[in-house]
Amino acid sequence: MGIMRLGRVEARVLDLEKSIDYYSNVIGLQLMARENGKAYFKAWDEEDHHSLILTEADHPGLVHLAFKVRYEHELDEFEKKLENYGVRVNRISKGTRLAEGEAIRFELPTGHLVELYHEIERVGNGLKLNPDPYPENLKGIAPPQLDHLLIVGEDVEGATDLLMKVFDFHMSERIITLDGEKLLAVWLFRTNTPHDIAILKGPNGKLHHFAFTLGSWNDVLHAADVLGRNNVTFDVTPTRHGITRGTTIYFFDPSGNRNEVFSGGYIPHEDFTPVTWTEDQLGKGIFYHMRELNDRFTTALT
Amino acid sequence: MGIMRLGRVEARVLDLEKSIDYYSNVIGLQLMARENGKAYFKAWDEEDHHSLILTEADHPGLVHLAFKVRYEHELDEFEKKLENYGVRVNRISKGTRLAEGEAIRFELPTGHLVELYHEIERVGNGLKLNPDPYPENLKGIAPPQLDHLLIVGEDVEGATDLLMKVFDFHMSERIITLDGEKLLAVWLFRTNTPHDIAILKGPNGKLHHFAFTLGSWNDVLHAADVLGRNNVTFDVTPTRHGITRGTTIYFFDPSGNRNEVFSGGYIPHEDFTPVTWTEDQLGKGIFYHMRELNDRFTTALT
């Protein structure tokens, strides 16, 4: 019941051609379709038609993010819950975007458009009968799936409250001011992974990054090698997050949208006691090894 | 809502002293308490008082397995669901075992005792305020948590049906006869891991193994080194399962109960299309590299 996962991210890119090349050959996603100035991608282990939509625009950033719910009838239920919570909901008709069914859309207190949907064309991963563990001839980084995203906005408390109360998100980690009064950032999960969405205090409506799953620290090295070979701009080379314990690389797509590959971290359940970081330990929390933020971390937002 | 995870396993052991030494120093669990011929353990990243109970007995095997549900009131609800399904339910009073609250107990069609519970003493993992990613001075294999178990019984279909219908378990993988008519084994999940419980066709009430989570293939090597150094009897040295894609070692505790350490595999969601293995590909499914079962796999049961 409820939200199963972060199902898709729609991002604005400056040059669709260049971006298709990057997400196909460097990230190693599968280009599923291209039409009307949009490109649709899935990762190799995903069964739905797409999890990433690129839309050509004159500035980068996030168009919307969408959570997949388990049952179609939950769209109605969540519509009511959202309205009871005081949030206005719009319906997106089936077929508005390629391969997608109906969706409901609302705005988070941080100014981000969020959709919920159940229906999307199922294309499979080709590994369902006596399969090998992964396809041959993967190219680029080749993550198995979309993992999470980090959005930026002023009202971290408001967005967190909505996501936890309406959708039963659970908090895995949070950063608070030294006086304990303000939430500077929060990590939330629905799946048994350290985060499906995270929210950082800052200018409204901004995207910090979206991330793809990797299987191990060795895959992180391989990913860094792929990025190096392709002259991709790094934000942060391989390291560990204190927050989530995961290993990571931050880097930028050709439009300046920050991407992450993320591996590991704990396996939380609904009774997980959130981890608290105080503002003065922010550096250690974000980058456990270096223990300080670079300037870009809070300023390179799209 | 519902079952959050495999919360505990109670196993029979022949020599409690020797078993405590093994589970403390080789597996590297924390001995939380010992009383009345039982020993209680937790893994370092678990927040509940215990996930493994050892009970001294004259033969090895499984006493019971227990799933933790999210809310206390769900015990009543599941009691009704089980009774509607046609299963008799017993109540276990709070305090029957150390640190535990009330539980309900029933028998699976495969003859295994299953409990559901919510209340258990919370002891934490000590990593909740500006933490390092793991404790120092872990000993032995030191898995962060209990992962899953594999039970053996005649009525695989029946147990599967019950777990899926009453508790909303999802099927990740299954082995069927070549004619497609019979289920020989099934892997079921509630968490976003490839399995929380699996069932193999065979003599009723038997335990095949219970497993602990490891973070990577490198942790699998480290675990194998620890086992080698301690002269533990291996069933299978490090390899990959075709089923779940995870990497693994099977080995035996001093009483002959099979243990596993398990790492990796995919991250399934409720809409995951189950993977099907036909009987003739069983070897590849279980041990992807060697592609054949050893004799012990189906005979060394406790």
Add this chain to the structure above:
Amino acid sequence: MGIMRLGRVEARVLDLEKSIDYYSNVIGLQLMARENGKAYFKAWDEEDHHSLILTEADHPGLVHLAFKVRYEHELDEFEKKLENYGVRVNRISKGTRLAEGEAIRFELPTGHLVELYHEIERVGNGLKLNPDPYPENLKGIAPPQLDHLLIVGEDVEGATDLLMKVFDFHMSERIITLDGEKLLAVWLFRTNTPHDIAILKGPNGKLHHFAFTLGSWNDVLHAADVLGRNNVTFDVTPTRHGITRGTTIYFFDPSGNRNEVFSGGYIPHEDFTPVTWTEDQLGKGIFYHMRELNDRFTTALT
């Protein structure tokens, strides 16, 4: 000065076509040439024209092994040393085999033909000017280089004495009988790796395996996945050797010649104190985890 490395192995194969497919696509070597019933391969990081020669024959096994010396004039010097030691030496003319210069040939007391050479066509690895760390689009296991071989024969002491006295090989490890009187196996090195050649007591002139270098335990898993996917027959799935400490897989080429991929181990120098294993600890020495030999280890020889 002296022997730089195990430069090449010439192996007999039953079906050249099938073997070329296997060594090209599964092992992932580069087929450099094919002529007169022979195929010539190099690994991607080697600079010489070839390190493996396959020769079609009606039974598998080793034709010869060859060490590359640093200087051409050393052929004369080693010829004299060998003759002084009491070994008959033959000259192999330049051009006898493709791309090779002159060589000297002699027989070990274990009945194996050994060549020494300096001259061979240099083809490079393509990574000499501002290079990336490895080529793109490697296929199969893709080891960077040939590592070592293990030969079998009766007179382990004799062959060891010759290799140490004439060529300044150093002993890294040995297996002795419980009474300490006999050498059952010996590991010898010229490079700072745990072995360039090893000798096991058994029927004369036999090949136990030849091995390719891998960079890590993760590459070992990848190799095992490649072998599994291609239905290659395993002897031993991923494990650690007690001897050398390296991680390993043993498997068979289509003719039944045993191959190994080997990673890690220590970095010995000429003053390394040899490690001694007593016969009763042979199992632990060969397979550190399982701590027992399978039957094939001493019987599957070619």
Add this chain to the structure above:
Amino acid sequence: MGIMRLGRVEARVLDLEKSIDYYSNVIGLQLMARENGKAYFKAWDEEDHHSLILTEADHPGLVHLAFKVRYEHELDEFEKKLENYGVRVNRISKGTRLAEGEAIRFELPTGHLVELYHEIERVGNGLKLNPDPYPENLKGIAPPQLDHLLIVGEDVEGATDLLMKVFDFHMSERIITLDGEKLLAVWLFRTNTPHDIAILKGPNGKLHHFAFTLGSWNDVLHAADVLGRNNVTFDVTPTRHGITRGTTIYFFDPSGNRNEVFSGGYIPHEDFTPVTWTEDQLGKGIFYHMRELNDRFTTALT
């Protein structure tokens, strides 16, 4: 024959107590002795009495580096060779420093004191009879051995010429100016590892770093976790060098001497064709992922 390895490094430290704590508990070396303001350490897999000497002083840096030669009589031979080359040689008597025999000492054109020695007390590694692959209860990073060092000086050409001509060092990599006329840095090897010593153009007599060997990229992560936990100052968090292909961390000891842990890279032989980097690709050569130097790389010298 000749130099077997970088046998020891003597470094100046500001506070011996603090440095002993750091090299014992963070790096995880074994403190072998302490006397007269010096502390002597070995790594766990080394058989000689020490490979690192710390000497208390009012500024950090390198006192001397020393290569171990295979035979005692080579001291005389190298003394003559050095004098023929035009270098003045001093004798260091046995017993000048703890556990050491006689040595010869000379100055490199870059102003660094170099010693050659053969005799040193042998203490072993405790892993010579039916051993496990590594000791239990290692603490800190626990590298198996000293790996290499990088010194800084004006006359890179001169020091390189001496090391190659007198001691038969081989060049693995070099950085040249765009016009190809000047050597900006050079990597030299005697062992089959990518470097035993490297030289960077800069102020004379300076130390850039000395490095310890690690077995894998996973050990690099573990090392970074240990450094993070202990609040050690990083220069560069885990990444890959383009030069040598190895994976690495740079960080600073309590006195500001740069340390490195280094894993992997190729296995060169004496016929290895050196890799050339042009000045404009320096960033990629040093840090393959980020592809740019930080300011510290050329300025934080001791």
